[in-house]
Amino acid sequence: MDLNTVTDVVRRPSDRPGADWRPGDAWLAGGTWLFSVEQPDLRRLVDLTALGWESLVPGEAGLGIGATCAIRELYGHELPEEWSAGSLFRPSCEAFLSSFKVWSAATVGGNICLSLPAGPMITLTVALEARYELWAPDGSVRTVDALDFVTGDHRNILQPGEILRRIDIPAHALRKRAAHRRFSLTRLGRSTVFLIGTRTPGASDLLLTVTAGTTRPVRLAFDALPDARTLWRRIDALPAGLWFADPNGTPDHRRHLTHHFAEEIRRELMAGGPA
CATH class of the missing domain: 3.30.465.10 (Uridine Diphospho-n-acetylenolpyruvylglucosamine Reductase; domain 3)
Structure with missing residues (x-):
C-alpha cells in the first residue's frame, strides 16, 4: 500500500537513530505490516536495515x-x-x-x-x-x-x-526438552492458540507458555511436573478478561483448546516422547 503521508525516508540513519526521533516517525525494517494498512499519522520512515x-x-x-x-x-x-x-x-x-x-x-x-x-x-x-x-x-x-x-x-x-x-x-533454555502445540482454523491461518512447554534435562520442572489464545503471553512455571488436575486448575485460574476473542475463536474455545493441548504437552514431556 502507498503511504501517501510520508514525505521523507532516512536511508542512512546514525548508529543510534533514536536521538533523531520525532513525532510522525516509524522504524522501518521488513515493513510487511507497515505497508499493509493505512498509516495516516506517519511523516517519515527510518530504515534500520542500513x-x-x-x-x-x-x-x-x-x-x-x-x-x-x-x-x-x-x-x-x-x-x-x-x-x-x-x-x-x-x-x-x-x-x-x-x-x-x-x-x-x-x-x-x-x-x-x-x-x-x-x-x-x-x-x-x-x-x-x-x-x-x-x-x-x-x-x-x-x-x-x-x-x-x-x-x-x-x-x-x-x-x-x-x-x-x-x-x-x-543457553540453558536452548538445552531444554521442548514440546509445542498449535491450532488454527485453516492450515495456513492465524493461530487460535499456540503453546510451548519446556523441561530441564534431568529435572522435573515444567515451563508452559500460552499465547495466541490470550491477549498477552502467559508463562506457567512448575518446580515439579504437575498432575493433570493441578495443570487444569492453573489454567482455569487465569483471569477471564485475559482470553482473546476474534473471528478465529471465542474465549471459551481458546480456554478449552489450551486445556487440551497443555495436557498433551505435559504427557509428552513426562514420558520423554510424543504423547
Whole structure:
C-alpha cells in the first residue's frame, strides 16, 4: 500500500537513530505490516536495515538475534545439536500468517513489536526465556524479560522513539526438552492458540507458555511436573478478561483448546516422547 503521508525516508540513519526521533516517525525494517494498512499519522520512515545489525550470534551464553533478522534467516539457521529446544524455531516460523515469500522481508523484531496475540516470535522468545535489549532516544539501554514486553493486543512497553535492538536467548533454555502445540482454523491461518512447554534435562520442572489464545503471553512455571488436575486448575485460574476473542475463536474455545493441548504437552514431556 502507498503511504501517501510520508514525505521523507532516512536511508542512512546514525548508529543510534533514536536521538533523531520525532513525532510522525516509524522504524522501518521488513515493513510487511507497515505497508499493509493505512498509516495516516506517519511523516517519515527510518530504515534500520542500513545499520547492518548482525542477525544471529551464537555463543557460550546462548543465541543473540538482531531485531532486523529476517524470518528466512532464522528458519534456515543451523543450531548446535545440544540446543535441543532449537527444534521450536522452524514451527514458530511456519506459524506466520504469510507465505514463505514474505519471510525474506519480515523480521523477528518487527513481529515482536507488532505485539499481536498470535505473533509467533513472541511465543518462541517468551518460551525460551529471552531478554530484549531496548535502546531509548536519550542513548540509555534497558533489558527486559520477553514475558513483560507485550502488555495486550497490539500493545507493549516501548516508549516513543525506543527501539528493540536485540533478543538474547540463554543457553540453558536452548538445552531444554521442548514440546509445542498449535491450532488454527485453516492450515495456513492465524493461530487460535499456540503453546510451548519446556523441561530441564534431568529435572522435573515444567515451563508452559500460552499465547495466541490470550491477549498477552502467559508463562506457567512448575518446580515439579504437575498432575493433570493441578495443570487444569492453573489454567482455569487465569483471569477471564485475559482470553482473546476474534473471528478465529471465542474465549471459551481458546480456554478449552489450551486445556487440551497443555495436557498433551505435559504427557509428552513426562514420558520423554510424543504423547
